[in-house]
Amino acid sequence: xxxxxxxxxxxxxxxxxxxxxxxxxFEVGLESGEAPEMWLESHPERITALHQAFVDNGADIIxxxxxxxxxxxxxxxxxxxxxxxxxxxAARIARAVADVAGRPVIVAGxxxxxxxxxxxxxxxxxxxxxxxxxxxxxxLKEGGADVAWIETMSAAExxxxxxxxxxxxxxxxxxxGSFDSAGRTMMGIHPKDFHKSVEGLAEKPxxxxxxxxxxxxxMLATGLELDTGDSGAAVVLKANCGIPRFxxxxxxxSGTPEQMADYTCLAIDVGARIIGGCCGTSPHHLxxxxxxxxxxxxxxxxxxxxxxxxxxxLVNKPASDNIISGAAAGRGRRGRPRG
Numbered sequence: 001x002x003x004x005x006x007x008x009x010x011x012x013x014x015x016x017x018x019x020x021x022x023x024x025x026f027e028v029g030l031e032s033g034e035a036p037e038m039w040l041e042s043h044p045e046r047i048t049a050l051h052q053a054f055v056d057n058g059a060d061i062i063x064x065x066x067x068x069x070x071x072x073x074x075x076x077x078x079x080x081x082x083x084x085x086x087x088x089x090a091a092r093i094a095r096a097v098a099d100v101a102g103r104p105v106i107v108a109g110x111x112x113x114x115x116x117x118x119x120x121x122x123x124x125x126x127x128x129x130x131x132x133x134x135x136x137x138x139x140l141k142e143g144g145a146d147v148a149w150i151e152t153m154s155a156a157e158x159x160x161x162x163x164x165x166x167x168x169x170x171x172x173x174x175x176x177g178s179f180d181s182a183g184r185t186m187m188g189i190h191p192k193d194f195h196k197s198v199e200g201l202a203e204k205p206x207x208x209x210x211x212x213x214x215x216x217x218x219m220l221a222t223g224l225e226l227d228t229g230d231s232g233a234a235v236v237l238k239a240n241c242g243i244p245r246f247x248x249x250x251x252x253x254s255g256t257p258e259q260m261a262d263y264t265c266l267a268i269d270v271g272a273r274i275i276g277g278c279c280g281t282s283p284h285h286l287x288x289x290x291x292x293x294x295x296x297x298x299x300x301x302x303x304x305x306x307x308x309x310x311x312x313x314l315v316n317k318p319a320s321d322n323i324i325s326g327a328a329a330g331r332g333r334r335g336r337p338r339g
Contacts (some may be wrong), residue, residue, distance in 0.1 A: 006172070009206075009273060015273065017062075017275065019281030020048070020281045021110075023068065025039065026284075028050075033056050035076075036067070048096070057284070057287035059188045060105060061276070063109075064090040064110050066087050067110045068112055069139075070112075070136045083136060087137075087140045088140070088143035089143065091145040094145070095143060107146050118155065126161055148165075148166040151176045154179070156189045159177070163175060173198070174236060175208060176316075178210070180212065182319065183225075183321070191319055196229065208234075208235065209223075212279060214316055216242065216260065216311050217256060217312050222319070223270035224302075231238060232271040234272075234274055235271050235272045238274075238276040241278075241280030262310050264289040264292035264293060266302050
């Protein structure tokens with residue numbers, strides 16, 4: 001337990017991860033099509049303020065503003081040559097907030113998909129993917145990140161490439177997928193098989209789980225089916241704050257603080273040890289989730305029917321109730337921004 005996340009997991013039964021990055025930055029001026037990572041240079045104080053708001057509302061883990069800070073995504077903003085520097089800045093901004101929190105706060109270096117398609121359907125080779133992630137994670141490590149937080153993944157090959165890069169950088173790692181397609185990832189991975197993405201690597205993950213997706217109820221259903229294999233990894237559930245709706249030209253998420261508190265209690269019952277929010281989750285939502293963690297005692301896992309009765313209807317059927325074909329895990333897809 002030489003790393004800070006393992007130590008904190010040993011001290012606490014359940015950790016609270018933060019909420020959304022993108023949707024919260026939209027609230028303070030981020031424009032559609034603008035990369036949040038560019039604000040690391042133009043508006044670092046707004047990113048600092050968001051990290052601080054999450055910490056003030058009880059977050060044990062804050063994710064850096066680096067989800068799309070890999071060379072393939074940054075080239076869309078003519079910033080591919082600044083990959084290492086931007087990731088270092090992202091980690092330093094979060095580190096500065098964590099270091100004055102007065103309690104242990106983990107800085108997790110957010111690593112999202114490359115946005116490229118793997119060969120033979122696309123041009124991205126596995127070796128290029130590993131080097132892309134290695135470059136990003138090296139910057140995050142230099143900036144002070146405690147752990148590489150690989151998130152919103154859908155392809156086994158891309159998960160493995162990112163995890164291999166983390167190992168090469170001597171960084172502990174976590175990985176989560178988005179199970180938004182009939183209860184599976186876009187590339188067809190069932191929650192029970194997700195852990196197999198990193199089988200055989202020199203280091204095992206600290207945590208495995210799910211983020212984003214299509215709402216809290218579906219996230220909990222995914223949690224019931226998630227298997228971490230023999231990794232000993234903690235389970236992560238980081239759900240969107242309800243279902244998005246387009247209202248008066250803006251995307252609004254339906255989840256209330258009360259609903260996110262209910263989701264948090266059920267996530268504890270499902271067995272999650274790291275619980276947070278993704279798209280639409282504000283610091284105010286996170287405060288309600290903190291209270292839920294602090295006051296709820298773990299119970300037996302709920303049934304899907306109990307989840308629906310408490311949090312609301314599923315958008316998809318659970319993965320085991322859906323049989324899909326034609327999606328080969330490991331081919332990659334264009335990921336979407338976190339939060």
